[in-house]
Amino acid sequence: MKLAFPLPHMLRLKATVQPWEAAITGADQTRMVKRAEQLGYDMVAVPEHHIIPLEHVELSGPHYFHAASAMGYIAGTTETIRVNSCITILPLQNPIVQAKQLATIDWLSSGRVTVTFGVGWLEREFEILGVPFHERGKMADEYLEAMIALWTQEKPEFEGRYVSFKDVAFEPKPVQKPHVPIWLGGDADAALKRAARFASGWWPFLTKPQDIPARLDFIKSQPTFKGGPFEVMYGMSTSRVGEGHVVIDDPNARPGMSAQEIIDRLGWFQELGVTLSSVPIPPMADAEAYLDYAQWVMEEIKPKVG
Template sequence: MKLAFGLPHTLELPAMTANWEFAVTGPEQAAMVKRADELGYDMVSVPEHFVVPHSHLELSGPHYLHSTVAQAFIAGATQRIRVNSSVTILPLHHPVVLAKALSTADWMSGGRITATFGVGWDAEEFDALGVPFHERGRMADEYLAAMLELWTSESPAFDGKYVSFDAIAFAPKPVQRPHLPIWIAGDADAALKRAARYASGWWPFLSKVEDLPARIDFIKSQPTYDGREFDVMYPLGMGRVGEGHVSTDDPNYRPGMTKQQIVDQLCRFAELGVTFSSVPGPRMSGPQAYLDYAQWVIEEVKPQLPGAR
Protein backbone atom coordinates (compact mmCIF):
# COMPACT_ATOMS: atom_id res chain seq x y z
CA MET A 1 0.00 0.00 0.00
CA LYS A 2 1.18 3.52 -0.82
CA LEU A 3 0.77 6.48 1.51
CA ALA A 4 -0.29 10.05 0.79
CA PHE A 5 0.85 13.07 2.78
CA GLY A 6 -1.89 15.40 3.95
CA LEU A 7 -0.65 18.92 3.22
CA PRO A 8 -1.90 21.37 5.88
CA HIS A 9 -4.04 24.40 5.00
CA THR A 10 -5.22 23.32 1.57
CA LEU A 11 -8.68 23.91 3.02
CA GLU A 12 -10.27 25.23 6.21
CA LEU A 13 -12.88 22.54 6.70
CA PRO A 14 -13.97 22.64 10.37
CA ALA A 15 -14.43 18.86 10.45
CA MET A 16 -10.77 18.30 9.50
CA THR A 17 -8.61 21.39 10.04
CA ALA A 18 -6.63 21.97 13.24
CA ASN A 19 -6.38 25.54 14.51
CA TRP A 20 -2.62 25.79 13.93
CA GLU A 21 -3.09 25.00 10.22
CA PHE A 22 -4.77 28.36 9.57
CA ALA A 23 -1.40 30.09 9.97
CA VAL A 24 0.49 27.86 7.50
CA THR A 25 1.55 29.87 4.45
CA GLY A 26 2.31 28.82 0.89
CA PRO A 27 6.10 28.96 1.40
CA GLU A 28 5.70 26.88 4.57
CA GLN A 29 3.64 24.37 2.60
CA ALA A 30 6.50 24.10 0.11
CA ALA A 31 8.93 23.30 2.93
CA MET A 32 6.56 20.74 4.45
CA VAL A 33 5.87 18.90 1.21
CA LYS A 34 9.59 18.91 0.42
CA ARG A 35 10.13 17.12 3.72
CA ALA A 36 7.33 14.66 2.90
CA ASP A 37 9.07 13.98 -0.41
CA GLU A 38 12.36 13.31 1.41
CA LEU A 39 10.63 10.98 3.88
CA GLY A 40 9.29 8.82 1.07
CA TYR A 41 5.59 9.64 0.86
CA ASP A 42 4.14 8.47 -2.42
CA MET A 43 1.57 11.19 -3.15
CA VAL A 44 0.19 14.54 -2.11
CA SER A 45 -3.14 15.93 -3.34
CA VAL A 46 -4.95 19.25 -3.47
CA PRO A 47 -8.70 19.92 -3.14
CA GLU A 48 -10.50 22.56 -5.18
CA HIS A 49 -13.42 24.96 -5.06
CA PHE A 50 -13.66 28.31 -6.82
CA VAL A 51 -16.25 29.98 -4.59
CA VAL A 52 -18.07 28.88 -1.44
CA PRO A 53 -21.65 30.12 -1.13
CA HIS A 54 -22.56 31.71 2.19
CA SER A 55 -25.25 29.06 2.64
CA HIS A 56 -22.67 26.45 3.68
CA LEU A 57 -19.66 28.58 4.54
CA GLU A 58 -19.79 27.48 8.17
CA LEU A 59 -19.41 23.81 7.21
CA SER A 60 -17.06 24.18 4.24
CA GLY A 61 -14.86 27.13 5.11
CA PRO A 62 -13.76 29.72 2.53
CA HIS A 63 -10.22 28.58 1.72
CA TYR A 64 -9.65 26.37 -1.34
CA LEU A 65 -6.92 26.43 -3.97
CA HIS A 66 -7.02 26.10 -7.74
CA SER A 67 -5.95 22.48 -7.88
CA THR A 68 -3.78 22.59 -11.00
CA VAL A 69 -1.94 25.77 -10.01
CA ALA A 70 -1.23 24.25 -6.61
CA GLN A 71 -0.10 20.97 -8.18
CA ALA A 72 2.42 22.81 -10.33
CA PHE A 73 3.69 24.74 -7.30
CA ILE A 74 4.11 21.53 -5.28
CA ALA A 75 5.80 19.74 -8.15
CA GLY A 76 8.29 22.59 -8.41
CA ALA A 77 9.15 22.24 -4.73
CA THR A 78 9.73 18.47 -4.85
CA GLN A 79 11.71 15.84 -6.73
CA ARG A 80 9.88 12.50 -6.76
CA ILE A 81 6.48 12.59 -5.04
CA ARG A 82 3.37 12.18 -7.21
CA VAL A 83 1.10 15.25 -7.18
CA ASN A 84 -2.64 14.63 -7.46
CA SER A 85 -5.85 16.64 -7.04
CA SER A 86 -8.77 15.76 -4.80
CA VAL A 87 -10.67 16.83 -6.71
CA THR A 88 -10.49 18.96 -9.83
CA ILE A 89 -14.07 19.99 -10.60
CA LEU A 90 -13.98 19.19 -14.28
CA PRO A 91 -17.19 20.88 -15.59
CA LEU A 92 -16.04 24.22 -14.16
CA HIS A 93 -12.95 24.28 -16.41
CA HIS A 94 -12.62 24.80 -20.14
CA PRO A 95 -11.20 21.42 -21.24
CA VAL A 96 -8.63 22.83 -23.68
CA VAL A 97 -7.26 25.24 -21.08
CA LEU A 98 -7.24 22.54 -18.38
CA ALA A 99 -5.59 20.03 -20.71
CA LYS A 100 -2.87 22.59 -21.41
CA ALA A 101 -2.37 23.39 -17.71
CA LEU A 102 -2.08 19.73 -16.69
CA SER A 103 0.13 18.88 -19.65
CA THR A 104 2.41 21.80 -18.79
CA ALA A 105 2.68 20.71 -15.16
CA ASP A 106 3.38 17.12 -16.16
CA TRP A 107 6.01 18.15 -18.70
CA MET A 108 7.78 20.52 -16.30
CA SER A 109 7.70 18.03 -13.40
CA GLY A 110 9.12 15.19 -15.47
CA GLY A 111 5.89 13.20 -15.37
CA ARG A 112 4.60 13.38 -11.77
CA ILE A 113 1.07 14.72 -12.22
CA THR A 114 -2.17 12.80 -11.66
CA ALA A 115 -5.62 14.40 -11.92
CA THR A 116 -8.63 13.22 -9.95
CA PHE A 117 -11.76 14.57 -11.63
CA GLY A 118 -15.17 15.03 -10.09
CA VAL A 119 -18.38 16.55 -11.41
CA GLY A 120 -19.04 18.74 -8.36
CA TRP A 121 -21.91 18.79 -5.90
CA ASP A 122 -22.61 22.47 -5.14
CA ALA A 123 -25.26 23.89 -7.47
CA GLU A 124 -24.71 27.41 -6.15
CA GLU A 125 -21.03 27.28 -7.13
CA PHE A 126 -22.04 26.26 -10.65
CA ASP A 127 -24.55 29.13 -10.76
CA ALA A 128 -21.83 31.59 -9.75
CA LEU A 129 -19.66 30.42 -12.67
CA GLY A 130 -22.54 30.25 -15.16
CA VAL A 131 -22.24 26.49 -15.73
CA PRO A 132 -25.41 24.33 -16.01
CA PHE A 133 -25.37 22.13 -12.91
CA HIS A 134 -27.72 19.46 -14.25
CA GLU A 135 -25.56 18.94 -17.34
CA ARG A 136 -22.33 18.46 -15.41
CA GLY A 137 -22.11 14.69 -15.94
CA ARG A 138 -22.53 14.95 -19.71
CA MET A 139 -20.06 17.82 -19.77
CA ALA A 140 -17.49 15.82 -17.81
CA ASP A 141 -17.70 12.85 -20.17
CA GLU A 142 -17.27 15.08 -23.21
CA TYR A 143 -14.47 17.08 -21.61
CA LEU A 144 -12.56 13.90 -20.74
CA ALA A 145 -12.83 12.64 -24.31
CA ALA A 146 -11.66 16.00 -25.66
CA MET A 147 -8.71 16.19 -23.27
CA LEU A 148 -7.58 12.68 -24.18
CA GLU A 149 -7.72 13.67 -27.85
CA LEU A 150 -5.49 16.67 -27.14
CA TRP A 151 -3.02 14.61 -25.10
CA THR A 152 -2.71 11.66 -27.48
CA SER A 153 -3.34 12.83 -31.06
CA GLU A 154 -0.73 14.44 -33.29
CA SER A 155 -3.49 16.42 -35.01
CA PRO A 156 -6.29 16.76 -32.47
CA ALA A 157 -9.87 17.06 -33.67
CA PHE A 158 -13.08 16.88 -31.68
CA ASP A 159 -16.71 17.76 -32.39
CA GLY A 160 -19.01 17.83 -29.37
CA LYS A 161 -21.91 19.70 -27.87
CA TYR A 162 -19.77 21.66 -25.41
CA VAL A 163 -16.38 21.82 -27.12
CA SER A 164 -15.13 21.49 -30.69
CA PHE A 165 -11.75 21.95 -32.35
CA ASP A 166 -9.98 20.93 -35.56
CA ALA A 167 -6.81 21.66 -37.53
CA ILE A 168 -4.81 22.53 -34.41
CA ALA A 169 -1.53 21.54 -32.82
CA PHE A 170 -1.21 20.86 -29.10
CA ALA A 171 2.17 20.63 -27.35
CA PRO A 172 3.80 19.82 -25.07
CA LYS A 173 2.09 16.50 -24.58
CA PRO A 174 2.26 14.99 -21.10
CA VAL A 175 5.51 13.19 -20.36
CA GLN A 176 3.52 10.20 -19.13
CA ARG A 177 2.20 8.04 -21.92
CA PRO A 178 -0.28 7.56 -23.34
CA HIS A 179 -1.34 10.42 -21.03
CA LEU A 180 -1.10 11.47 -17.41
CA PRO A 181 -3.06 9.24 -15.01
CA ILE A 182 -6.75 10.05 -14.61
CA TRP A 183 -8.62 9.14 -11.44
CA ILE A 184 -12.34 9.64 -10.95
CA ALA A 185 -13.93 10.80 -7.70
CA GLY A 186 -17.45 10.06 -6.57
CA ASP A 187 -19.73 7.31 -5.38
CA ALA A 188 -22.65 7.27 -7.82
CA ASP A 189 -22.94 4.61 -10.51
CA ALA A 190 -22.32 7.26 -13.15
CA ALA A 191 -18.96 8.11 -11.58
CA LEU A 192 -17.99 4.43 -11.43
CA LYS A 193 -18.89 3.96 -15.09
CA ARG A 194 -16.80 7.04 -15.91
CA ALA A 195 -13.90 5.49 -14.01
CA ALA A 196 -14.27 2.26 -15.96
CA ARG A 197 -14.10 4.13 -19.27
CA TYR A 198 -11.40 6.72 -18.60
CA ALA A 199 -9.52 6.12 -15.37
CA SER A 200 -6.75 4.20 -13.70
CA GLY A 201 -7.95 5.08 -10.21
CA TRP A 202 -11.01 5.80 -8.08
CA TRP A 203 -11.38 8.08 -5.06
CA PRO A 204 -14.65 7.49 -3.18
CA PHE A 205 -15.83 10.01 -0.61
CA LEU A 206 -19.07 8.73 0.88
CA SER A 207 -18.75 4.98 0.37
CA LYS A 208 -18.19 2.83 3.44
CA VAL A 209 -14.98 0.84 3.37
CA GLU A 210 -16.85 -2.47 3.60
CA ASP A 211 -18.73 -1.57 0.40
CA LEU A 212 -15.53 -1.03 -1.63
CA PRO A 213 -15.12 -4.58 -2.99
CA ALA A 214 -18.58 -4.54 -4.56
CA ARG A 215 -18.03 -1.07 -6.00
CA ILE A 216 -14.62 -2.04 -7.41
CA ASP A 217 -16.20 -5.15 -8.94
CA PHE A 218 -18.85 -2.90 -10.50
CA ILE A 219 -16.15 -0.75 -12.12
CA LYS A 220 -14.24 -3.73 -13.45
CA SER A 221 -17.39 -5.43 -14.77
CA GLN A 222 -18.13 -2.56 -17.16
CA PRO A 223 -17.53 -3.30 -20.85
CA THR A 224 -15.30 -0.22 -21.12
CA TYR A 225 -12.86 -1.50 -18.49
CA ASP A 226 -9.94 -3.11 -20.31
CA GLY A 227 -8.05 -4.73 -17.45
CA ARG A 228 -5.69 -1.79 -16.85
CA GLU A 229 -4.02 -1.44 -13.46
CA PHE A 230 -6.39 0.34 -11.12
CA ASP A 231 -5.77 2.23 -7.87
CA VAL A 232 -8.24 2.96 -5.08
CA MET A 233 -7.61 5.78 -2.60
CA TYR A 234 -9.30 5.53 0.81
CA PRO A 235 -7.71 7.56 3.63
CA LEU A 236 -7.83 6.42 7.21
CA GLY A 237 -10.37 8.83 8.64
CA MET A 238 -12.34 9.17 5.38
CA GLY A 239 -15.57 8.83 7.34
CA ARG A 240 -14.92 11.96 9.42
CA VAL A 241 -16.64 14.10 6.78
CA GLY A 242 -20.06 13.28 5.39
CA GLU A 243 -22.26 14.74 2.68
CA GLY A 244 -22.24 18.53 2.63
CA HIS A 245 -19.03 18.56 4.74
CA VAL A 246 -20.90 17.64 7.92
CA SER A 247 -18.65 16.20 10.61
CA THR A 248 -19.42 12.53 11.31
CA ASP A 249 -18.03 9.70 13.39
CA ASP A 250 -15.67 7.26 11.65
CA PRO A 251 -15.73 3.76 13.17
CA ASN A 252 -12.50 2.94 11.31
CA TYR A 253 -10.46 5.72 12.87
CA ARG A 254 -9.95 7.33 16.25
CA PRO A 255 -7.30 10.02 16.85
CA GLY A 256 -4.45 8.64 18.91
CA MET A 257 -4.61 5.07 17.61
CA THR A 258 -1.57 2.93 18.40
CA LYS A 259 0.83 1.78 15.71
CA GLN A 260 -0.67 -1.70 15.69
CA GLN A 261 -4.21 -0.35 15.44
CA ILE A 262 -3.24 1.79 12.44
CA VAL A 263 -1.38 -1.09 10.77
CA ASP A 264 -4.29 -3.48 11.33
CA GLN A 265 -6.79 -1.03 9.89
CA LEU A 266 -4.69 -0.23 6.82
CA CYS A 267 -4.06 -3.94 6.19
CA ARG A 268 -7.82 -4.47 6.33
CA PHE A 269 -8.26 -1.66 3.80
CA ALA A 270 -5.72 -3.35 1.52
CA GLU A 271 -7.62 -6.63 1.71
CA LEU A 272 -10.72 -4.75 0.54
CA GLY A 273 -8.94 -3.34 -2.53
CA VAL A 274 -7.41 -0.08 -1.31
CA THR A 275 -4.00 0.73 -2.83
CA PHE A 276 -3.47 4.28 -1.48
CA SER A 277 -4.29 5.64 1.96
CA SER A 278 -3.19 8.28 4.44
CA VAL A 279 -2.89 8.53 8.22
CA PRO A 280 -4.27 11.65 9.93
CA GLY A 281 -2.56 12.41 13.20
CA PRO A 282 -3.80 13.10 16.69
CA ARG A 283 -4.11 16.65 18.01
CA MET A 284 -0.78 18.44 17.49
CA SER A 285 0.80 21.76 18.39
CA GLY A 286 2.11 22.92 15.01
CA PRO A 287 4.02 22.17 11.81
CA GLN A 288 7.07 20.54 13.40
CA ALA A 289 4.97 18.15 15.48
CA TYR A 290 3.00 17.38 12.34
CA LEU A 291 6.16 16.54 10.41
CA ASP A 292 7.49 14.48 13.31
CA TYR A 293 4.31 12.40 13.22
CA ALA A 294 4.57 12.09 9.43
CA GLN A 295 8.09 10.73 9.89
CA TRP A 296 6.86 8.27 12.53
CA VAL A 297 4.24 6.97 10.08
CA ILE A 298 6.88 6.34 7.41
CA GLU A 299 9.36 4.73 9.79
CA GLU A 300 6.99 2.69 11.96
CA VAL A 301 3.78 2.10 10.00
CA LYS A 302 4.68 1.92 6.32
CA PRO A 303 7.14 -1.00 6.64
CA GLN A 304 4.31 -3.10 8.09
CA LEU A 305 1.95 -2.53 5.14
CA PRO A 306 1.36 -4.83 2.17
CA GLY A 307 3.87 -4.27 -0.61
CA ALA A 308 6.32 -2.36 1.62
CA ARG A 309 9.83 -2.24 0.25
Protein backbone atom coordinates in the same frame (compact mmCIF):
# COMPACT_ATOMS: atom_id res chain seq x y z
CA MET B 1 0.32 0.20 0.42
CA LYS B 2 1.32 3.64 -0.81
CA LEU B 3 0.81 6.62 1.48
CA ALA B 4 -0.20 10.15 0.58
CA PHE B 5 1.02 13.08 2.67
CA PRO B 6 -1.86 15.12 4.15
CA LEU B 7 -0.54 18.65 3.73
CA PRO B 8 -1.99 20.88 6.48
CA HIS B 9 -4.15 23.90 5.65
CA MET B 10 -5.15 22.93 2.13
CA LEU B 11 -8.74 23.24 3.35
CA ARG B 12 -10.55 23.91 6.61
CA LEU B 13 -13.19 21.18 6.56
CA LYS B 14 -15.02 21.08 9.89
CA ALA B 15 -15.01 17.28 9.98
CA THR B 16 -11.24 16.90 9.71
CA VAL B 17 -9.38 20.18 10.33
CA GLN B 18 -7.17 20.65 13.38
CA PRO B 19 -7.11 24.18 14.88
CA TRP B 20 -3.34 24.55 14.55
CA GLU B 21 -3.52 24.17 10.76
CA ALA B 22 -4.87 27.70 10.27
CA ALA B 23 -1.46 29.13 11.20
CA ILE B 24 0.31 27.14 8.47
CA THR B 25 1.57 29.42 5.68
CA GLY B 26 2.55 28.79 2.10
CA ALA B 27 6.20 28.90 3.14
CA ASP B 28 5.46 26.24 5.75
CA GLN B 29 3.74 24.08 3.15
CA THR B 30 6.70 24.40 0.79
CA ARG B 31 9.06 23.18 3.49
CA MET B 32 6.66 20.40 4.47
CA VAL B 33 6.23 18.91 0.99
CA LYS B 34 10.00 18.87 0.56
CA ARG B 35 10.31 16.99 3.84
CA ALA B 36 7.48 14.62 2.87
CA GLU B 37 9.40 13.79 -0.30
CA GLN B 38 12.56 13.11 1.71
CA LEU B 39 10.60 10.83 4.03
CA GLY B 40 9.34 8.78 1.10
CA TYR B 41 5.67 9.71 0.85
CA ASP B 42 4.20 8.75 -2.50
CA MET B 43 1.80 11.59 -3.25
CA VAL B 44 0.42 14.98 -2.31
CA ALA B 45 -3.17 15.65 -3.43
CA VAL B 46 -4.81 19.07 -3.62
CA PRO B 47 -8.51 19.73 -2.87
CA GLU B 48 -10.34 22.25 -5.06
CA HIS B 49 -13.27 24.62 -4.91
CA HIS B 50 -13.37 27.96 -6.68
CA ILE B 51 -15.85 29.80 -4.49
CA ILE B 52 -17.83 28.81 -1.39
CA PRO B 53 -21.32 30.25 -0.74
CA LEU B 54 -21.56 31.62 2.79
CA GLU B 55 -24.21 29.09 3.78
CA HIS B 56 -21.65 26.30 3.25
CA VAL B 57 -18.69 27.86 5.06
CA GLU B 58 -19.45 26.39 8.48
CA LEU B 59 -19.03 22.82 7.23
CA SER B 60 -16.89 23.25 4.12
CA GLY B 61 -14.67 26.13 5.21
CA PRO B 62 -13.63 29.04 2.96
CA HIS B 63 -10.06 27.96 2.13
CA TYR B 64 -9.37 25.98 -1.07
CA PHE B 65 -6.72 26.12 -3.77
CA HIS B 66 -7.07 26.05 -7.51
CA ALA B 67 -5.80 22.48 -7.87
CA ALA B 68 -3.69 22.78 -11.03
CA SER B 69 -1.95 25.93 -9.79
CA ALA B 70 -1.04 24.29 -6.48
CA MET B 71 -0.02 21.05 -8.20
CA GLY B 72 2.33 23.00 -10.47
CA TYR B 73 3.88 24.80 -7.52
CA ILE B 74 4.34 21.61 -5.49
CA ALA B 75 5.82 19.79 -8.48
CA GLY B 76 8.20 22.70 -9.05
CA THR B 77 9.51 22.64 -5.50
CA THR B 78 10.04 18.86 -5.40
CA GLU B 79 11.73 16.23 -7.57
CA THR B 80 10.15 12.81 -7.09
CA ILE B 81 6.82 12.92 -5.23
CA ARG B 82 3.66 12.65 -7.33
CA VAL B 83 1.09 15.43 -7.37
CA ASN B 84 -2.63 14.79 -7.66
CA SER B 85 -5.93 16.59 -7.05
CA CYS B 86 -8.83 15.54 -4.83
CA ILE B 87 -10.72 16.61 -6.75
CA THR B 88 -10.50 18.82 -9.82
CA ILE B 89 -14.07 19.89 -10.60
CA LEU B 90 -14.05 18.98 -14.26
CA PRO B 91 -17.12 20.82 -15.66
CA LEU B 92 -16.17 24.20 -14.16
CA GLN B 93 -13.23 24.97 -16.46
CA ASN B 94 -12.65 24.89 -20.19
CA PRO B 95 -11.26 21.43 -21.10
CA ILE B 96 -8.68 22.80 -23.55
CA VAL B 97 -7.27 25.04 -20.84
CA GLN B 98 -7.33 22.19 -18.31
CA ALA B 99 -5.57 19.87 -20.75
CA LYS B 100 -2.90 22.53 -21.29
CA GLN B 101 -2.43 23.12 -17.56
CA LEU B 102 -1.96 19.44 -16.79
CA ALA B 103 0.24 18.70 -19.80
CA THR B 104 2.44 21.64 -18.85
CA ILE B 105 2.89 20.43 -15.27
CA ASP B 106 3.52 16.88 -16.42
CA TRP B 107 6.12 18.00 -18.96
CA LEU B 108 7.95 20.29 -16.55
CA SER B 109 7.88 17.73 -13.71
CA SER B 110 9.15 14.85 -15.90
CA GLY B 111 5.86 12.97 -15.62
CA ARG B 112 4.74 13.24 -11.99
CA VAL B 113 1.10 14.26 -12.47
CA THR B 114 -2.06 12.34 -11.73
CA VAL B 115 -5.42 14.11 -11.85
CA THR B 116 -8.59 13.08 -10.01
CA PHE B 117 -11.66 14.54 -11.69
CA GLY B 118 -15.16 14.83 -10.30
CA VAL B 119 -18.37 16.39 -11.55
CA GLY B 120 -18.93 18.51 -8.43
CA TRP B 121 -21.78 18.66 -5.92
CA LEU B 122 -22.10 22.31 -4.84
CA GLU B 123 -24.89 23.63 -7.07
CA ARG B 124 -24.53 27.26 -6.03
CA GLU B 125 -20.85 27.21 -7.09
CA PHE B 126 -21.97 26.19 -10.59
CA GLU B 127 -24.61 28.94 -10.65
CA ILE B 128 -22.06 31.59 -9.69
CA LEU B 129 -19.66 30.41 -12.40
CA GLY B 130 -22.41 30.20 -15.01
CA VAL B 131 -22.14 26.45 -15.62
CA PRO B 132 -25.33 24.36 -15.94
CA PHE B 133 -25.31 22.10 -12.87
CA HIS B 134 -27.71 19.51 -14.27
CA GLU B 135 -25.61 19.04 -17.41
CA ARG B 136 -22.37 18.46 -15.53
CA GLY B 137 -22.27 14.69 -16.16
CA LYS B 138 -22.65 15.04 -19.92
CA MET B 139 -20.12 17.87 -19.89
CA ALA B 140 -17.65 15.74 -17.94
CA ASP B 141 -17.83 12.85 -20.41
CA GLU B 142 -17.31 15.17 -23.35
CA TYR B 143 -14.52 17.11 -21.66
CA LEU B 144 -12.64 13.88 -20.88
CA GLU B 145 -12.88 12.71 -24.48
CA ALA B 146 -11.66 16.09 -25.72
CA MET B 147 -8.74 16.24 -23.29
CA ILE B 148 -7.58 12.74 -24.18
CA ALA B 149 -7.71 13.69 -27.86
CA LEU B 150 -5.51 16.72 -27.18
CA TRP B 151 -3.03 14.65 -25.19
CA THR B 152 -2.77 11.70 -27.55
CA GLN B 153 -3.48 12.77 -31.15
CA GLU B 154 -0.82 14.32 -33.37
CA LYS B 155 -3.48 16.49 -35.02
CA PRO B 156 -6.24 16.65 -32.42
CA GLU B 157 -9.86 16.70 -33.52
CA PHE B 158 -13.04 16.60 -31.50
CA GLU B 159 -16.64 17.51 -32.25
CA GLY B 160 -19.09 17.83 -29.39
CA ARG B 161 -21.88 19.90 -27.94
CA TYR B 162 -19.73 21.71 -25.39
CA VAL B 163 -16.32 21.76 -27.08
CA SER B 164 -15.09 21.32 -30.65
CA PHE B 165 -11.77 21.75 -32.43
CA LYS B 166 -9.92 20.63 -35.57
CA ASP B 167 -6.94 21.76 -37.63
CA VAL B 168 -5.04 22.58 -34.45
CA ALA B 169 -1.72 21.78 -32.81
CA PHE B 170 -1.35 21.00 -29.12
CA GLU B 171 2.03 20.73 -27.43
CA PRO B 172 3.66 19.88 -25.16
CA LYS B 173 2.10 16.47 -24.90
CA PRO B 174 2.26 14.88 -21.44
CA VAL B 175 5.46 12.98 -20.69
CA GLN B 176 3.40 10.04 -19.41
CA LYS B 177 1.91 7.79 -22.05
CA PRO B 178 -0.67 7.44 -23.30
CA HIS B 179 -1.53 10.51 -21.21
CA VAL B 180 -1.68 11.93 -17.69
CA PRO B 181 -3.21 9.24 -15.44
CA ILE B 182 -6.87 10.02 -14.81
CA TRP B 183 -8.67 9.01 -11.64
CA LEU B 184 -12.36 9.61 -11.02
CA GLY B 185 -13.81 10.71 -7.72
CA GLY B 186 -17.37 9.98 -6.64
CA ASP B 187 -19.71 7.26 -5.52
CA ALA B 188 -22.78 7.22 -7.80
CA ASP B 189 -23.16 4.58 -10.51
CA ALA B 190 -22.58 7.26 -13.16
CA ALA B 191 -19.25 8.19 -11.58
CA LEU B 192 -18.15 4.57 -11.44
CA LYS B 193 -19.13 3.98 -15.05
CA ARG B 194 -17.10 7.07 -15.97
CA ALA B 195 -14.17 5.63 -14.03
CA ALA B 196 -14.43 2.35 -15.95
CA ARG B 197 -14.40 4.19 -19.26
CA PHE B 198 -11.72 6.81 -18.68
CA ALA B 199 -9.76 6.15 -15.52
CA SER B 200 -6.96 4.08 -14.02
CA GLY B 201 -8.04 4.89 -10.47
CA TRP B 202 -11.00 5.65 -8.24
CA TRP B 203 -11.28 7.98 -5.23
CA PRO B 204 -14.45 7.20 -3.23
CA PHE B 205 -15.77 9.71 -0.71
CA LEU B 206 -19.17 8.61 0.61
CA THR B 207 -18.73 4.88 -0.03
CA LYS B 208 -18.28 2.95 3.22
CA PRO B 209 -15.02 1.00 3.37
CA GLN B 210 -16.78 -2.37 3.55
CA ASP B 211 -18.63 -1.52 0.32
CA ILE B 212 -15.47 -0.80 -1.69
CA PRO B 213 -15.02 -4.38 -3.01
CA ALA B 214 -18.54 -4.51 -4.47
CA ARG B 215 -18.20 -1.07 -6.03
CA LEU B 216 -14.79 -1.99 -7.43
CA ASP B 217 -16.33 -5.11 -8.96
CA PHE B 218 -19.00 -2.86 -10.50
CA ILE B 219 -16.32 -0.71 -12.14
CA LYS B 220 -14.44 -3.71 -13.50
CA SER B 221 -17.63 -5.34 -14.79
CA GLN B 222 -18.39 -2.47 -17.14
CA PRO B 223 -17.90 -3.24 -20.84
CA THR B 224 -15.79 -0.09 -21.21
CA PHE B 225 -13.27 -1.16 -18.54
CA LYS B 226 -9.89 -1.57 -20.19
CA GLY B 227 -8.25 -3.75 -17.56
CA GLY B 228 -4.76 -3.24 -16.23
CA PRO B 229 -3.66 -1.85 -12.85
CA PHE B 230 -6.36 0.15 -11.09
CA GLU B 231 -5.70 2.34 -8.05
CA VAL B 232 -8.11 2.97 -5.19
CA MET B 233 -7.43 5.87 -2.82
CA TYR B 234 -9.24 5.85 0.54
CA GLY B 235 -7.86 8.00 3.33
CA MET B 236 -8.35 6.95 6.94
CA SER B 237 -10.28 10.15 7.72
CA THR B 238 -12.63 9.85 4.73
CA SER B 239 -15.41 8.23 6.74
CA ARG B 240 -15.56 11.27 9.03
CA VAL B 241 -17.05 13.35 6.21
CA GLY B 242 -20.65 12.88 5.07
CA GLU B 243 -22.70 14.25 2.20
CA GLY B 244 -22.45 18.04 2.02
CA HIS B 245 -19.38 17.83 4.30
CA VAL B 246 -21.45 17.01 7.39
CA VAL B 247 -19.43 15.73 10.34
CA ILE B 248 -19.60 11.99 11.11
CA ASP B 249 -18.27 10.58 14.37
CA ASP B 250 -16.28 7.51 13.35
CA PRO B 251 -13.97 6.27 16.13
CA ASN B 252 -12.16 4.08 13.61
CA ALA B 253 -11.07 7.17 11.66
CA ARG B 254 -10.05 9.46 14.51
CA PRO B 255 -6.71 11.26 14.47
CA GLY B 256 -4.01 10.21 16.91
CA MET B 257 -4.68 6.45 16.88
CA SER B 258 -1.99 4.10 18.15
CA ALA B 259 0.48 2.52 15.75
CA GLN B 260 -1.22 -0.86 15.94
CA GLU B 261 -4.67 0.63 15.37
CA ILE B 262 -3.41 2.43 12.27
CA ILE B 263 -1.63 -0.67 10.97
CA ASP B 264 -4.74 -2.79 11.48
CA ARG B 265 -6.95 -0.25 9.75
CA LEU B 266 -4.65 0.11 6.76
CA GLY B 267 -4.27 -3.67 6.55
CA TRP B 268 -8.04 -4.00 6.37
CA PHE B 269 -8.14 -1.35 3.65
CA GLN B 270 -5.63 -3.38 1.65
CA GLU B 271 -7.85 -6.45 1.91
CA LEU B 272 -10.72 -4.36 0.52
CA GLY B 273 -8.71 -3.34 -2.56
CA VAL B 274 -7.36 0.04 -1.43
CA THR B 275 -3.91 0.75 -2.88
CA LEU B 276 -3.21 4.21 -1.45
CA SER B 277 -4.27 5.81 1.83
CA SER B 278 -3.33 8.54 4.29
CA VAL B 279 -3.10 8.83 8.07
CA PRO B 280 -5.25 11.59 9.62
CA ILE B 281 -3.63 14.82 10.78
CA PRO B 282 -3.64 14.67 14.60
CA PRO B 283 -3.73 17.46 17.22
CA MET B 284 -0.34 19.12 17.18
CA ALA B 285 1.43 22.19 18.53
CA ASP B 286 2.88 23.36 15.22
CA ALA B 287 4.37 22.38 11.86
CA GLU B 288 7.53 20.94 13.41
CA ALA B 289 5.55 18.59 15.61
CA TYR B 290 3.54 17.44 12.63
CA LEU B 291 6.68 16.74 10.60
CA ASP B 292 7.93 14.63 13.49
CA TYR B 293 4.62 12.73 13.36
CA ALA B 294 4.88 12.34 9.58
CA GLN B 295 8.35 10.83 10.08
CA TRP B 296 6.94 8.48 12.74
CA VAL B 297 4.30 7.30 10.25
CA MET B 298 6.94 6.44 7.66
CA GLU B 299 9.21 4.73 10.18
CA GLU B 300 6.65 2.85 12.28
CA ILE B 301 3.64 2.38 9.99
CA LYS B 302 4.82 2.24 6.37
CA PRO B 303 7.16 -0.79 6.74
CA LYS B 304 4.31 -2.85 8.16
CA VAL B 305 1.78 -2.03 5.42
CA GLY B 306 4.03 -1.50 2.41
